[in-house]
Amino acid sequence: MARLIKNTRTEAQHDWPDDVFIQGGERGVVVGGPGGAYQTAFFEAFPGGTFLRGEGKTLAEAEEKCWKQYQTFTACDGTGEPHGPFERRQYRNGAGFCTRCGTWMSKVFEPLPEDPDRKRSLAERVFVDQDSEAIIEALDTVANAASLPHAPSGE
Template structure:
């Protein structure tokens, strides 16, 4: 069955399961790249307790990237089970499967915040509701056409 990618008029190229929410767009703004914000086509899928995102010059390229991540996610090491996990930079309970590399939410107990560590832009925006973060995001979105593309 053909599925339309949410927020687009584009048909998905792959047979995504019905219980996996999919969305995408041609002018996504990504924050936190090595050179700051950038603009990209994107495709996102939400299977289980994870979030997969593919990026590319087109939605089709982005979906292909995301599909590859999804295939690694569902196969992992072949056992059907994810884990063990590693935290990397996350302190909020999220971690990465050491076998397939997939980011997963709620796999650890959250750690206390470090008082000297500046939270990420997304935490400042959605958790702290920091007015400076809101301004930073709105300015980037308003000038999205001027952002570099990967």
Template sequence: MAIIRSHLTGHPYKPRREWPDQAHVQWGGHGLVFGEGKSYNTAFFEAFPRDGTAGFIRGEGATIADAEDNAFAQWEKFFECKSHGGHQWGRSRRRAVGDKPYTNGGCFCRRCGAFETVMQPIVELGGWKKPISDMELDAISLGSTWNMNSQKVPEKFQKRLFLRARVFGVNIPKPPSFDEYEEFAGTRKREMRALYREYVSSCERAVAQYLKDKPEQESAVIEGVGTERLFSCLVASRLKKLKES
């Protein structure tokens, strides 16, 4: 039996298809999709099968039921591929010249198009020398280097972000570690939130000072449309406010 995401347990819609056991599912009647040159609203149904067919499946349609039918048809296609010869994974969506491969371990089946994380990430040699980006500065200013927020930000990313900040002269304080410091033992949630707010404020000041000291760090807005440009605009706006603060 499929596992319904907790925020939908009381929703009037119930999955109608026989999804594999332990598959996590979620849905919505109105999902905004950004595309090249246009955006649209649609009902959607998303599944995370966990049976080797695919890591993530999304179906769309006029209704949630239509979206589930669309998603389930994809699962059947992926299951058929897995059961007859198995998936043939590759890092790029299409074997075409110029098709940029995924480097984070995500792969596409070259037979059926299923997507799942099955390979190890490709480590970029010399990546530490790459100039710190607007996205990184924004994340630093939001306190993403402290593991109090570990459910939302992976610990590996937090550590890398902290080290890159220090390497490039963003003088953020070392994030507290409740495992290392006995004085935090028994700290109440209210006190922890206060500590976290204080840490975020320190990070904001450090990023603001860095931007003032580095006038050449101009926030560039990505050309085009879609979510990437939207996030780019938001980041540029936040960094501009910090720089002017």
């Protein structure tokens, strides 16, 4: 029997392992993206130590993109059980990217002190700072989701 995708009534197309949490939706809203907010179907999988996300015009398309990421993740032959070495890129919180497969991984570095000059994202302003202006901006975006453009390039 196929697994149901959490938060939907849709069965997964792929045989996701039981220990990988999966969720998705047809009407996701991305706030604070580089080109502004947009709506998209999405599928997320949470194998150990990471989070994978596919976006698309449909939930099926989003799952397919996420499944490809999962295949890359599981095939990695890195040196760090099984991933690594890692590079930090923009992250200071201990997360990094496997240099072999490109997967984002949590808790692979010691965290660095915050950069006081870095502009905080909308998500940080909402969930960490509890900034009332940011909360209103996020709520307005979600309330008007139907008027948002779809993901850039149909993703």
